Amino acid sequence: MKRIFLHIGPDGPHSDRMQRILDAKRGQLARKGVLYPRSPGARNHTRLFMAVSEPGNVDSLRFNRGFTDPEKQAALRADVMRALKDEAAASEAETLILSCHQFGSGLTERGELIRLRDLLAPICPDITVVAHLDDPARMLVRRYAGQLFEGRSAPLDLELGLLDAADFRAAALATRPDIDPPSGRFAEVQGANFWLDFKGLHDAWADVFGTVQLRSLDLERLYSDKGTEEIRESFAIDKRIGKAEAEPMPDLPPAAWMARCRQFNDTLLRLLDRRDMILPRPLWRKLLGDIKVQGPAIAPGSLAAVSDRFRKDLQDLSKAHPGLAMKHLKPDAPCPPWTEADPLFGFRATQYLAAMDWRLKQATKQARAAQAPDPVETARIDDILSPAARSLLPPRAKQSFAHIRSSIFAPHNRLGQIDEEQLAAAYTPAAPRALPGGSTGRVIVGCMKNEAPYILEWIAYHRAIGVDSFLIYTNDCDDGTDALLDRLQDMGVLQHRDNSHWTGKSPQQFALDAALDEPLVKAADWLIHIDVDEFINVRCGNGTLDDFLQRVPGATNVAMTWRLFGHNGVTRLSDDLVIDQFDSCAPKYCPKPHTVWGFKSMFRNIGAYQKLSCHRPNKLTKGSEGQVKWVNGSGQDMTAEAIRNGWRSSKQSIGYDLIQLNHYALRSAESFLIKRQRGRALHVDRSIGLNYWIRMDWGGNRDVTIKRNIPRVRAEMDRLLQDAPLRQLHQRGLDWHRAKADELHRMPEFQELYQQALDLRLTETERVAYALTLDMDS
Numbered sequence: 185m186k187r188i189f190l191h192i193g194p195d196g197p198h199s200d201r202m203q204r205i206l207d208a209k210r211g212q213l214a215r216k217g218v219l220y221p222r223s224p225g226a227r228n229h230t231r232l233f234m235a236v237s238e239p240g241n242v243d244s245l246r247f248n249r250g251f252t253d254p255e256k257q258a259a260l261r262a263d264v265m266r267a268l269k270d271e272a273a274a275s276e277a278e279t280l281i282l283s284c285h286q287f288g289s290g291l292t293e294r295g296e297l298i299r300l301r302d303l304l305a306p307i308c309p310d311i312t313v314v315a316h317l318d319d320p321a322r323m324l325v326r327r328y329a330g331q332l333f334e335g336r337s338a339p340l341d342l343e344l345g346l347l348d349a350a351d352f353r354a355a356a357l358a359t360r361p362d363i364d365p366p367s368g369r370f371a372e373v374q375g376a377n378f379w380l381d382f383k384g385l386h387d388a389w390a391d392v393f394g395t396v397q398l399r400s401l402d403l404e405r406l407y408s409d410k411g412t413e414e415i416r417e418s419f420a421i422d423k424r425i426g427k428a429e430a431e432p433m434p435d436l437p438p439a440a441w442m443a444r445c446r447q448f449n450d451t452l453l454r455l456l457d458r459r460d461m462i463l464p465r466p467l468w469r470k471l472l473g474d475i476k477v478q479g480p481a482i483a484p485g486s487l488a489a490v491s492d493r494f495r496k497d498l499q500d501l502s503k504a505h506p507g508l509a510m511k512h513l514k515p516d517a518p519c520p521p522w523t524e525a526d527p528l529f530g531f532r533a534t535q536y537l538a539a540m541d542w543r544l545k546q547a548t549k550q551a552r553a554a555q556a557p558d559p560v561e562t563a564r565i566d567d568i569l570s571p572a573a574r575s576l577l578p579p580r581a582k583q584s585f586a587h588i589r590s591s592i593f594a595p596h597n598r599l600g601q602i603d604e605e606q607l608a609a610a611y612t613p614a615a616p617r618a619l620p621g622g623s624t625g626r627v628i629v630g631c632m633k634n635e636a637p638y639i640l641e642w643i644a645y646h647r648a649i650g651v652d653s654f655l656i657y658t659n660d661c662d663d664g665t666d667a668l669l670d671r672l673q674d675m676g677v678l679q680h681r682d683n684s685h686w687t688g689k690s691p692q693q694f695a696l697d698a699a700l701d702e703p704l705v706k707a708a709d710w711l712i713h714i715d716v717d718e719f720i721n722v723r724c725g726n727g728t729l730d731d732f733l734q735r736v737p738g739a740t741n742v743a744m745t746w747r748l749f750g751h752n753g754v755t756r757l758s759d760d761l762v763i764d765q766f767d768s769c770a771p772k773y774c775p776k777p778h779t780v781w782g783f784k785s786m787f788r789n790i791g792a793y794q795k796l797s798c799h800r801p802n803k804l805t806k807g808s809e810g811q812v813k814w815v816n817g818s819g820q821d822m823t824a825e826a827i828r829n830g831w832r833s834s835k836q837s838i839g840y841d842l843i844q845l846n847h848y849a850l851r852s853a854e855s856f857l858i859k860r861q862r863g864r865a866l867h868v869d870r871s872i873g874l875n876y877w878i879r880m881d882w883g884g885n886r887d888v889t890i891k892r893n894i895p896r897v898r899a900e901m902d903r904l905l906q907d908a909p910l911r912q913l914h915q916r917g918l919d920w921h922r923a924k925a926d927e928l929h930r931m932p933e934f935q936e937l938y939q940q941a942l943d944l945r946l947t948e949t950e951r952v953a954y955a956l957t958l959d960m961d962s
């Protein structure tokens with residue numbers, strides 16, 4: 185590594201836009217010698233920020249993510265240092281880009297900056313700090329909204345009252361209150377925004393890091409498809425990285441709503457001071473959302489005094505920083521000075537809080553239960569846990585187990601009205617579908633890599649239940665997956681595309697973007713994106729898509745919720761049908777962890793959405809709101825919940841009665857080994873491998889409803905395998921996987937992982953508790 189660029193914000197919304205471009209172009213950047221790492225945070229590198237902040241300066245981020253304790257923060261810091269070093273060492277990149285807007289807006293002490301520098305210096309001592317600035321009045325309006333959503337109670341008078349101070353930075357820092365996380369008081373939320381003193385911000389970072397580059401943002405360019413040019417110039421990338429996906433600039437929230445939020449926060453904080461209450465941050469933000477009203481936003485021109493206060497500093501800084509262009513920093517036209525907007529309709533925060541009192545009491549009760557489990561129950565946890573859980577679960581997971589087993593999140597299988605044993609009975613053969621001219625019918629778009637033994641069953645199954653065609657993308661296959669698909673294409677069964685040239689965020693998303701231009705997709709009636717380990721299980725009628733669609737005639741979008749199937753005691757990889765081998769699964773009611781109720785989508789190809797993503801179509805076309813109807817797996821309307829975003833079912837929208845997506849993420853234990861080895865030929869992170877097994881190896885419940893399709897699947901597979909070249913390619917793929925499994929058994933690290941997985945036998949509640957703990961730790 186030859187250099188590090190440390191992007192410190194401090195503007196949150198526009199930093200987020202830059203981070204999303206960096207995230208989307210991560211693959212292209214890597215091929216051009218630039219690493220945008222994942223280990224400090226998937227996109228915004230908040231783990232790095234939390235690791236270096238002063239232990240006593242607990243901010244809302246550390247509090248919400250469970251790192252208030254100095255020992256836990258120290259463990260986080262050690263983990264971040266190790267992971268970032270490993271990621272940098274494994275990369276051939278010469279440039280490392282780190283980005284977190286909280287660096288600029290949240291780190292206030294010199295010791296914090298030194299800690300950050302010392303953490304990065306062993307990777308590369310050549311560190312350039314990059315900060316992006318806008319007109320300070322515009323930046324203040326954006327940050328004020330963010331603070332209000334975190335609980336700020338002071339109006340903008342707080343900053344306006346400091347404009348005459350000789351040292352604005354020092355005066356602003358002096359407004360920061362004592363920290364009291366349980367009561368919702370955080371210094372960075374309640375205090376004035378010290379970083380508006382751009383000269384002070386520059387000098388503080390230059391004092392520790394030496395090199396600081398200040399830049400203004402060309403916002404029109406940043407949010408256009410030329411946003412990548414802003415990235416290239418900011419981080420000295422000399423090669424083009426393609427175009428960005430254009431998107432509108434984020435709107436400022438209505439001023440009347442901001443007034444309501446501010447007054448609500450002030451009243452609520454005083455209430456929390458007087459009453460022994462606990463208010464979780466998600467509920468706090470939801471309460472603020474419940475009082476939203478429409479109207480114009482705060483005009484930055486009403487804060488012209490802020491722009492005037494720092495104009496001279498910006499002019500001086502622009503002379504030393506060529507990237508700081510005054511034309512982009514031009515303030516909005518002055519207008520009448522800011523006063524807090526009318527909150528409208530006679531709003532009184534006390535009345536709203538009185539109406540919400542029951543919710544506050546219930547939240548306090550649940551929070552206390554989570555913080556302090558019953559002592560008798562806690563003492564008995566080890567007696568209740570299974571032997572494997574007793575030795576394996578960390579203390580936090582054991583505590584979580586005690587809470588979950590008697591809570592609304594306790595998993596169970598008492599959901600729905602389907603008699604599953606009756607569905608396991610024989611079916612009548614389904615008649616072949618005849619498509620109208622010009623239609624390609626129901627089309628599955630899929631992405632594969634090294635899946636050769638499983639393809640024929642998956643294709644045969646979905647053809648048998650009423651899927652008409654397939655568009656499959658592959659990249660970098662070693663096991664003959666690509667050759668097998670080519671043969672199926674020659675036979676007219678599907679269409680195969682080589683995706684090895686992918687760029688951008690991921691090979692999957694690149695393929696899905698490309699698929700929208702394919703004639704097969706354009707002419708489809710219904711589009712489905714699922715993986716080869718996912719099977720659409722129609723649990724009504726004769727088990728075909730026709731049977732399901734007849735029961736939801738007005739639906740345009742179907743959320744097919746996962747049912748996760750574990751390894752079912754199958755250790756060896758075999759050529760038996762996946763849907764026959766594995767019938768042990770997660771309970772139907774399992775709201776946590778979040779992955780259990782993930783869904784994939786089947787949707788009518790009516791142009792209502794502009795983008796196809798992993799779990800669902802996205803980017804609702806303007807004016808299409810009235811054309812879209814989402815239903816769940818029981819045929820119930822869930823449009824309000826899913827029309828714009830979301831990829832998992834909730835307690836309100838879960839349903840399996842008519843259709844579900846059987847998800848065989850593990851298959852056999854040997855298949856799991858091969859899956860975890862993919863891309864890790866030299867090194868295996870055993871904890872990550874075991875964590876995946878913990879999240880996915882569900883059992884204790886039996887679902888055999890899909891097995892009634894076995895005769896029709898075997899008939900279709902037999903028909904396909906009459907083709908000798910296809911039969912040979914299928915066998916070759918199976919042989920490759922068996923040889924790979926034997927190879928991994930001979931490697932101590934993989935053999936240890938294999939044995940750990942087989943020895944891990946957890947009840948469903950233990951698995952929930954452990955998975956939740958893993959999610960919090962990550």
